[in-house]
Amino acid sequence: MTSPKHQELPPELEAPLARAKKLEWLTASYVLSVLVVMYLALGQSQAMKTAWADDMLGLVAPVSFLLTTRFVRRNATPEFPYGYHRAATIGYLTGSAALLIIGTLLFFDGVKALASGERPSIGLAVVLGYPIWAGYLMIAALIWSTVPSYFLGKAKLPLAEQLHDKVLYADADTNRADWQMGTATIFSIIAIGWGWWWADAAISLVLSGSIILDGYKNLKQAVFDLMNQTPKTVSRQDDDPIVEKVAGLLCGLDWVREVKIRMREEGHILYGEAFIIARNTDNILAKLHQASADTHRLDWRIKDFVLAVVDELPE
Amino acid sequence: MKLVLISSSFLLALVGGLLGLLAGNSHYPKDPNDTLKRVQHGTLRVGYTRAEPWVVPGLQEPQGIEPALVRSLAQRLGARIEWVGGTEQHLFEALKAHELDLLIAGTTDESPWKTEVGLTRPYVETTVYVGAAPGTTLIASLKGQTVAVPLGTDIGHFVRQHDAQPAYRAQLPGGAPLAAGYEWQLQSWGYRRLNNLELKKENHVLAVPPGENAWLLALETFLYQHQAQVHQLLR
Structure with a gap:
C-alpha cells in the first residue's frame, strides 16, 4: 500500500x-x-x-x-x-x-x-x-x-x-x-x-x-x-459528509460484500480504516490497490486511509 | 445577511448616539450624584491632611500649594469652602462614601486608594534629585557616597539603590555635601542639581468621590488650565 x-x-x-x-x-x-x-x-x-x-x-x-x-x-x-x-x-x-x-x-x-x-x-x-x-x-x-x-x-x-x-x-x-x-x-x-x-x-x-x-x-x-470523534464539518455543526462518500464508493465495488469505516480527524487531515468482507479474494492485491487510490482521490484531506480485508467486521 | 443588518443597525445607533453626545456636550458626562451641580454656587466640602509643602495646616485654614488651588477653584465655581481636617484613612473613607467633594493630602497617582475613589490626572510632576553643596566637586555616580535625606520618607531607600548611604536629618540640608530634595528645595538651598541622579518621581493628583465624572472633568479641566499657577506656587 x-x-x-x-x-x-x-x-x-x-x-x-x-x-x-x-x-x-x-x-x-x-x-x-x-x-x-x-x-x-x-x-x-x-x-x-x-x-x-x-x-x-x-x-x-x-x-x-x-x-x-x-x-x-x-x-x-x-x-x-x-x-x-x-x-x-x-x-x-x-x-x-x-x-x-x-x-x-x-x-x-x-x-x-x-x-x-x-x-x-x-x-x-x-x-x-x-x-x-x-x-x-x-x-x-x-x-x-x-x-x-x-x-x-x-x-x-x-x-x-x-x-x-x-x-x-x-x-x-x-x-x-x-x-x-x-x-x-x-x-x-x-x-x-x-x-x-x-x-x-x-x-x-x-x-x-x-x-x-x-x-x-x-x-x-x-x-x-x-478523543477521535467522527469527522465534523468545519463549522462543527454536522457530521462530515466525507464518511458517507467513502462508504458509498467502497460499497459500490462489485467485489465488496460488507464494509465498516472508521475515520478520525487530525488537524486538517483525515485518517481511518475500512474493514472489508470480500465476495471473492481473486486478484485481491490489485483490487485493494485500485480501491485505495480511488478513495484517496475523493478528497485531498484523506491522506492515510487503510483498507483491510477481514473475515468478520469489528464491533 | 442577518449579520450585516444587525451590524449596520449597531453602527447607525452608534453614530446617532455620538452625534447626540457631541450636540449636548455641556451636560455630558453626568455625575450620578450631581456633585458638580451641587457645589456650583453652593458649598465645597474639602478634606485635608498635613502633607508639606502641598498642604500646610494653618491657624484657621490650611495653606500650601493645594489649598491655594482649591481657593481659586472655589472662586471660579462661586462656591464656599468647608474645610474638614482629619487623618488620611478617615478622609478617604468619607470621600468614597460621597461625604466629601474633594480631598487634598499631597496624594500621588501611587495612592493605594486609586481604585476606590476618583483621582485626577497628574497636575504636576515633581522629582527628588541629589544636590551638591556649593563648592563641592561634581560626581557622576553615588556609589560609596553619603547623602543627607529627610527622616520619615522613602528617599533613603532610593539612595541605597544607588549603592550610597543615607544620612537621616530632621533639618535639611544641614551643611551636608550631598543632600536629597525636590528641585525647588535644592534651588532655595543653593545646591547644584545633579541631573543624572534622579531618585524619585511623584505625580501629584487630587481625589474626588468615585464615578462623579462631570465633577472630575471640571476639576481636571481647571487644573489643566492652571498649570502655570502650579509652577508659580512651587517656587
Missing part, C-alpha cells in the same frame, strides 16, 4: 493558504495595535478591561495558526509516525482553555464590581493639546478594535471552509464576536457618561459570559477532537 506524503496540499489550495497566512499576519499585527491603543485609553471601566482581555485572547488563534501551519505539514518521522497534524489540535485546546479561564476570572471581577457598587471614574484626556473627556478617547479606541475585526472575520470564513481549518474558523468567529463586544463596550462608556455607573459592570458581566461560552464550546470540541 502507498505511504502518502503528509505535507502535500492540492495545488489549487496553495493560493488560499497563502492568503490565509497573510490575513493571520495582518490579524496578529492588528490585534497588537489594538492592545496598545486600548491600553493607552484604558481607564477604570470594568467593561473596557474585559474587552481588553478579550482582545488579548484574539492573538491566540492567529499565532497558533501561524505556528501550526509551520509544523503540521512536516513529514512523518519514525518518532512521530502519524505526522504532526495534531499540533493544530493542541494549539486549539490551549487557546480555548485560556478563553475559559480568563472569561471566568472576568466574570467574578464583574460580579464584584456590581455587588460592591464600584463607580468607574473617567476624567480628562489631552489629545494634541486639546482637553477632552477620556470617554471619547476610549470610544475611538474601541471603534479601532471593532470595525477592522469585522472585515477580517468576514474575509477568513470562506478560506477556513476551503482549507478545512478549524483554528482559522475559530479565529474568524472570534473576530465576529469582537465586533459585537466592542460595540457593547462603547455603549457601556456612553452609559457611564449618562451617570449609569451600574451599566458598565452589567455589560462586562454579559461580555465575560460570552467569553466563557466561547471557551466552553471550543474546549469541548478540542477534547472531542483529541
